[in-house]
Amino acid sequence: MRSMSPFVTPVVGHRGAAASAPENTLVSLKTAAEQGARWVEFDVKLTADGTVILLHDDRLERTTDGRGNVSEMTYGEILKADAGRSFSPRFAGERVPTLGQAFALLSQYGLSANIELKPCPGFEAATALAVSQVVKEELADFAGDIVVSSFSEPCLSCFGEAMPGVSLALLFGKTPVDWRARAERVGADAIHCRQQNLTRVQLNGFLAAGYPVRCYTVNDVRTAKRLLGWGVESIFTDHPGKLLGGI
């Protein structure tokens, strides 16, 4: 069953404002808000001790000075890692945040969010259930909107079963021919897809079937204008300020 998709603004900050601040951190979400974004996207996954954190990769190395696989580490261990210094010494001391902390910041800045479920392999159901627990608690006094998305169909399905009524978006890198059956199976009400692979014919197919379409990652104004002109609802960008100023 499909939920109602909320209206998502044309410009969504990707991983916060990933070109200006360390991705998936509180300062990145705050920077996106300061650049004028009303919606942000970020990635979430589960630690070994059941904490939902914001992080893109399964491991810490690329974005922090820590080492290890998130699914094998406690949040206390992950907190020792600096998640800002490798982006710029200006952000030294920034930590990997929890989803609960992200919600507090969203409320403070009046942001809405696309929460992308990025389960470590084998943790699809556990991640969906843990995220649904946090979202249930936080939505009680959250004024914004949320959309939950994932490339992982099992994870998205499991989230939808745990929390019916939340808008779900299925993510595609390269759109499979059976995209519609997949979207129906997981209960998605929107499609998020990689802009480089999106043809206009494909887009028209999504739109004709009633799915709003949002594209990642668009960092130049010309491409953003073209896609929005075609009928794409939103673009995810590392540069929300630049795109908001140019479209």
Ligand code: G3P
């Ligand atoms: O949710 C849109 C986009 O973030 C998906 O790709 O790898 O940047 O999480 P990725």
Ligand code: MG
């Ligand atoms: Mg993402």
